[in-house]
Amino acid sequence: MSFYQFAKSVVSGIFKPLYRIEALGLENFPKEGGVLLCANHIHNFDPIVVGIMAPRPVHYMAKEELFSVPVLGNIVRNCNAFPVKRGMSDREALRKGLNVLKEGNVLGLFPEGHRSKTGELGKGLAGAGFFALRSDALVVPCAIIGPYKSLKKLKVIYGKPIPMEELKQTKASAEHVTELIMSEIHKLIKEHR
Template sequence: MTFYAFARSVVYTVFKPWYRVEAIGVENFPKEGGVLLCSNHIHNFDPIIVGIMAPRPIHYMAKEEVFNVPVLGAIVRKCNAFPVKRGLSDREALRTGLKILKEGNVFGLFPEGTRSKTGELGKGLSGAGFFASRSEAQVVPCAVIGPYKSFKKLKVVYGKPIDMDEMRKTKASADQVTELIMSEIHKLIKEHQ
């Protein structure tokens, strides 16, 4: 058993009953090939919740500072995270993200870039559009819905992969692609709230 699988099973046994987490649309999640998973961001636990409910291991970017914290840095790295320098165009992080997708893995992103203080869906940054345009990965919208309160229901909704053919054919800008992704996340929130 990998460290990721072990950590996932331990966290799953604690978080799933604590937040009464329900996964919806797991059948929409591609069983193989590169997947860019794009989710809203309402709480610091979102990467954990989305990760334990997904049917495949997820790779995430995490702010560089996390990797400098003793013990935590090593754990985060073993849980498929890689560092990104925030506020800069980090070419190394961009290359790593594209490599993950090219190798047929799942790369999880929170296009808003930071947690929403209000719980409302914010504007997406162009990074999501960049990865969607520059890879052949399937793009899956995801929504985390509900309060992070003990024993109140929390939903993780996986939408159908977004049809990216037209966007890739017309070489749409990263911002336009991100807007499409955000609109699909918005639809999931509205439908399952």
């Protein structure tokens, strides 16, 4: 058993009953190939919750500062995360993210770039559109709904993959594609709230 699987089973045993987490739309999650998983960001635990509920291991970009924290840095690294410098274009992190997708893995992104203080969906950054346009990955919108309060229900909803062929042919901008991804996440939130 890998460290990722071990950590996932331990954390699942705590989080699933505590937050009564329910996953919907698992049939929409591709069983193989590169997947760009784009979710809203309402709490610091979102990466953990999306990771334990996804049917496949998820790779994340995590802020560079986490990797220099003793013990935590090793845990984050062993849970498929790689560092990104925030507030600037980090070419190395973009390259690493594209490689994750090219190798047929799942890259988890929170397009807003930071946690929403109000719980409402914010504007997405162009990074999500960049990965969607530059890879052959299927783009899956994901909505996290509910309060992170013990014994209240928390839902993780996976939408159908967003078609990208036409957007690539018409050379859509990364900003436009990100807006489309955000609108699909918004639809999931409205439908399941």
